[in-house]
Amino acid sequence: MSTATVTEHAFEAARKAGREPFKVADLNLAEWGRKEIRLAEHEMPGLMALRERYKGQKPLAGARIMGSLHMTIQTAVLIETLDLLGADVRWVSCNIFSTQDHAAAAVVVGRPETGGTPEAPKGIPVFAWKGETLEEYWWCTAEALRWPDGKGPTLIVDDGGDATLFVHKAHEFEKTGRVPEFDPENEPEEWGVVLETLRRELKERPGVWTAIAEGIRGVSEETTTGVHRLYEMQKSGTLLFPAINVNDSVTKSKFDNIYGCRHSLPDGLARATDVMLGGKLAVVCGYGEVGKGCAQALRGQGCRVVITEIDPICALQAAMEGYEVVRLEDVVETADIFITATGNFNIITAEHMARMKDKAIVGNIGHFDNEIDMAGLKKVPGIRRVNIKPQYDEWIFPDGHSVLILAEGRLLNLGCATGHPSFVMSASFTNQVLAQIELHQNAEQIGRNVIMLPKKLDEEVARLHL
Numbered sequence: 001m002s003t004a005t006v007t008e009h010a011f012e013a014a015r016k017a018g019r020e021p022f023k024v025a026d027l028n029l030a031e032w033g034r035k036e037i038r039l040a041e042h043e044m045p046g047l048m049a050l051r052e053r054y055k056g057q058k059p060l061a062g063a064r065i066m067g068s069l070h071m072t073i074q075t076a077v078l079i080e081t082l083d084l085l086g087a088d089v090r091w092v093s094c095n096i097f098s099t100q101d102h103a104a105a106a107v108v109v110g111r112p113e114t115g116g117t118p119e120a121p122k123g124i125p126v127f128a129w130k131g132e133t134l135e136e137y138w139w140c141t142a143e144a145l146r147w148p149d150g151k152g153p154t155l156i157v158d159d160g161g162d163a164t165l166f167v168h169k170a171h172e173f174e175k176t177g178r179v180p181e182f183d184p185e186n187e188p189e190e191w192g193v194v195l196e197t198l199r200r201e202l203k204e205r206p207g208v209w210t211a212i213a214e215g216i217r218g219v220s221e222e223t224t225t226g227v228h229r230l231y232e233m234q235k236s237g238t239l240l241f242p243a244i245n246v247n248d249s250v251t252k253s254k255f256d257n258i259y260g261c262r263h264s265l266p267d268g269l270a271r272a273t274d275v276m277l278g279g280k281l282a283v284v285c286g287y288g289e290v291g292k293g294c295a296q297a298l299r300g301q302g303c304r305v306v307i308t309e310i311d312p313i314c315a316l317q318a319a320m321e322g323y324e325v326v327r328l329e330d331v332v333e334t335a336d337i338f339i340t341a342t343g344n345f346n347i348i349t350a351e352h353m354a355r356m357k358d359k360a361i362v363g364n365i366g367h368f369d370n371e372i373d374m375a376g377l378k379k380v381p382g383i384r385r386v387n388i389k390p391q392y393d394e395w396i397f398p399d400g401h402s403v404l405i406l407a408e409g410r411l412l413n414l415g416c417a418t419g420h421p422s423f424v425m426s427a428s429f430t431n432q433v434l435a436q437i438e439l440h441q442n443a444e445q446i447g448r449n450v451i452m453l454p455k456k457l458d459e460e461v462a463r464l465h466l
Contacts, residue, residue: 069159242447
């Protein structure tokens with residue numbers, strides 16, 4: 001007589017350990033989320049093809065995957081694909097404004113075949129809701145990195161590198177025996193929250209974070225900013241585990257970054273501002289892949305688009321496409337719309353915004369919120385902030401003129417709209433799944449290096465979407 005082994009559900013294990021099993025805004029949104037997930041699956045042929053290919057094989061069996069990536073409908077399809085392929089998954093968003101609460105609820109309640117309900121959910125642990133504070137955001141990250149049994153992930157899916165950063169800094173500070181003091185005059189506000197979270201975690205759980213860091217087999221990174229962090233760590237010899245650069249796969253950077261932004265930038269601008277774009281003078285700061293998509297979108301809406309760019313090759317590309325390449329200083333007082341897409345900090349400063357025309361629109365589509373100097377803006381003497389609606393604020397200077405800031409300087413396409421559409425995200429997320437399988441099966445061969453997926457897999461991803 002055979003005896004079946006019943007695995008304890010993650011939610012029950014968390015409760016027994018005195019932990020939060022999940023934390024989302026409202027489980028009653030799950031039905032709405034599930035309807036949109038069902039439609040998204042139809043638009044995500046790459047992920048659905050991987051589900052079919054590996055049906056019954058469980059290539060990720062034994063993997064514990066922590067994801068830090070925008071908790072959207074499209075990401076829900078990725079999460080459930082990883083789960084169906086055998087992984088034990090925990091998830092957070094990588095931005096305080098990007099979570100779609102109905103998507104998070106649907107993932108927690110579970111796929112229909114689980115029998116989960118809002119009253120008795122049977123899905124996957126998610127710690128994310130739209131409008132988190134910075135303290136809540138980093139609590140979510142730390143919570144998702146620790147399983148109910150105290151162990152950490154074997155793999156990370158990262159977007160921007162926050163989960164990877166947290167693990168590396170926890171390991172570093174535990175080794176040195178000291179968390180540095182925060183310098184509010186010279187360091188961003190969020191870094192102070194990171195340090196405080198690390199200080200608390202290392203005090204409450206000595207030795208745990210070192211063990212977590214040493215148990216991670218690898219990370220696959222979704223975005224340009226996070227990839228830059230990984231290459232810096234590889235160069236300095238501080239990278240603790242193998243990494244796969246998903247961002248620079250052709251079927252990611254040449255599709256998600258260009259065509260995704262071409263779709264979602266005007267969506268975010270329209271939902272937030274309801275301003276006519278035709279005829280406006282729009283400045284796109286940065287002409288990388290994201291900037292290219294933004295420039296196309298704004299030109300398509302009838303904007304007069306100009307480009308700022310410090311890379312001479314990208315600047316020449318912009319000129320060859322018919323855009324005027326300018327210095328920000330030359331247009332700061334005349335432009336109507338400013339979009340940052342560089343991955344660098346303080347591209348638009350408080351001083352720039354003080355000189356802008358009345359009601360100029362300022363938004364960012366790069367990963368972090370410091371491309372626009374929001375910290376400096378808050379420190380302008382006499383400035384006032386008037387919230388127009390969620391993620392849309394008017395900042396009024398003492399002279400009476402104001403600028404309109406989208407998503408508090410964070411990703412406007414996700415903060416003010418729903419981000420990239422399902423089809424283009426299918427290509428990116430198919431790469432992510434392939435990268436996770438590669439890390440799970442072959443991390444030792446990669447070593448503490450940053451690699452890319454081979455060209456044949458890039459071509460395969462493209463074929464799945466034709």
